[in-house]
Amino acid sequence: xxxxxxxxxxxxxNKRDLPWRKTKNPYYIWLSEIxxxxxxxxxxxxxYNAFVKRFPTIFDLANASxxxxxxxxxGLGYYSRARNLHATAKHIAFExxxxxxxxxxDLIKLKGVGDYTASAIAxxxxxxxxxxxxxxxxxxxARYFGIDTPIxxxxxxxxxxxxxxxxxxxxxxxxxxxxxxxxxxxxxKPKNPYCIVCPLNEGCIALQRNLIGxxxxxxxxxxxxxxxxxxxxxxxKNKNTxxxxxxxxxxxxxxxxxxxxxxxxxxxxxxxYVLNLNNTILKDVAFEYSLYNQKDIVHKLSHQHLHTKFWIxxxxxxxxxxxxxxxxKTYPTPVLISDFINTFNFHRI
Numbered sequence: 001x002x003x004x005x006x007x008x009x010x011x012x013x014n015k016r017d018l019p020w021r022k023t024k025n026p027y028y029i030w031l032s033e034i035x036x037x038x039x040x041x042x043x044x045x046x047x048y049n050a051f052v053k054r055f056p057t058i059f060d061l062a063n064a065s066x067x068x069x070x071x072x073x074x075g076l077g078y079y080s081r082a083r084n085l086h087a088t089a090k091h092i093a094f095e096x097x098x099x100x101x102x103x104x105x106d107l108i109k110l111k112g113v114g115d116y117t118a119s120a121i122a123x124x125x126x127x128x129x130x131x132x133x134x135x136x137x138x139x140x141x142a143r144y145f146g147i148d149t150p151i152x153x154x155x156x157x158x159x160x161x162x163x164x165x166x167x168x169x170x171x172x173x174x175x176x177x178x179x180x181x182x183x184x185x186x187x188x189k190p191k192n193p194y195c196i197v198c199p200l201n202e203g204c205i206a207l208q209r210n211l212i213g214x215x216x217x218x219x220x221x222x223x224x225x226x227x228x229x230x231x232x233x234x235x236x237k238n239k240n241t242x243x244x245x246x247x248x249x250x251x252x253x254x255x256x257x258x259x260x261x262x263x264x265x266x267x268x269x270x271x272x273y274v275l276n277l278n279n280t281i282l283k284d285v286a287f288e289y290s291l292y293n294q295k296d297i298v299h300k301l302s303h304q305h306l307h308t309k310f311w312i313x314x315x316x317x318x319x320x321x322x323x324x325x326x327x328x329k330t331y332p333t334p335v336l337i338s339d340f341i342n343t344f345n346f347h348r349i
Contacts, residue, residue, distance in 0.1 A: 010179065016186070038078050069086045080253070085112060129170050131161065133160050140183055228306075233292070244258070293308075297310075
């Protein structure tokens with residue numbers, strides 16, 4: 001088909017030089033695909049290189065502690081990806097004897113591996129004819145074929161998967177899949193695509209009908225909620241502080257943070273004091289507290305905006321469960337917390 005031939009031809013001349021394209025090792029390909037979920041190549045590449053250097057084999061990753069994995073992942077977000085990555089590494093290393101599943105049917109059974117990732121690994125590592133459909137592919141197909149079915153609807157997911165499967169080069173499935181993804185990432189971009197020099201512009205329905213800006217269509221489902229976070233940054237005379245591990249399910253599960261109090265609104269100093277009247281750590285002890293940031297630090301996540309304040313609490317001594325401020329950077333923390341740790345001068349106190 002003309003679409004398929006032009007796309008693979010474009011790819012051979014324009015593909016980026018990326019390390020996971022130089023191997024058929026399913027471990028490296030799987031690693032790259034998990035990192036690149038919800039992440040652009042320019043952001044994910046340093047993490048990929050760091051993981052390969054630190055964990056050159058799946059056994060190395062499997063034998064690491066979850067804390068080590070989360071620390072290396074720190075800053076990428078969507079931390080469930082890292083937890084699933086580690087769980088799957090242990091499953092393959094210890095239960096499958098290090099042998100990676102070599103087909104779509106078995107790959108999709110792995111934790112953290114969905115249709116897209118299973119298709120990518122199956123086609124790239126094992127040359128299986130399995131079409132990938134990710135955000136870039138949705139955009140290319142929706143524009144070229146003029147499809148306005150919402151890409152995040154049940155009908156849309158089926159329609160685009162069927163279309164991609166009908167277009168895939170059965171002799172070169174890996175090349176076709178990578179070509180489509182690369183084309184969407186660098187040529188048919190979300191905003192200001194290079195339509196004038198596009199090799200597919202003559203047949204692109206969206207270009208002909210002036211629909212580039214409106215395709216693909218995506219249903220709005222996520223309601224953004226606002227939360228107010230107050231982190232308690234304790235510091236005693238021995239330069240100790242307190243960190244808590246988030247054990248409840250959520251995006252920050254198993255990451256560390258300063259003790260947290262949620263409030264219904266942004267607090268001033270008096271309101272914060274009243275909120276801490278029953279704080280067992282501060283009960284019957286002398287302490288001083290101050291606000292690090294007068295203006296809320298707004299941390300935006302996909303589904304919620306966190307309006308955050310860091311309260312510095314100075315006292316003589318903390319419980320034995322405290323940690324030295326010298327050790328803070330060894331703990332995996334959300335970006336919001338790590339940014340504070342890197343910015344705040346603990347030693348001035």
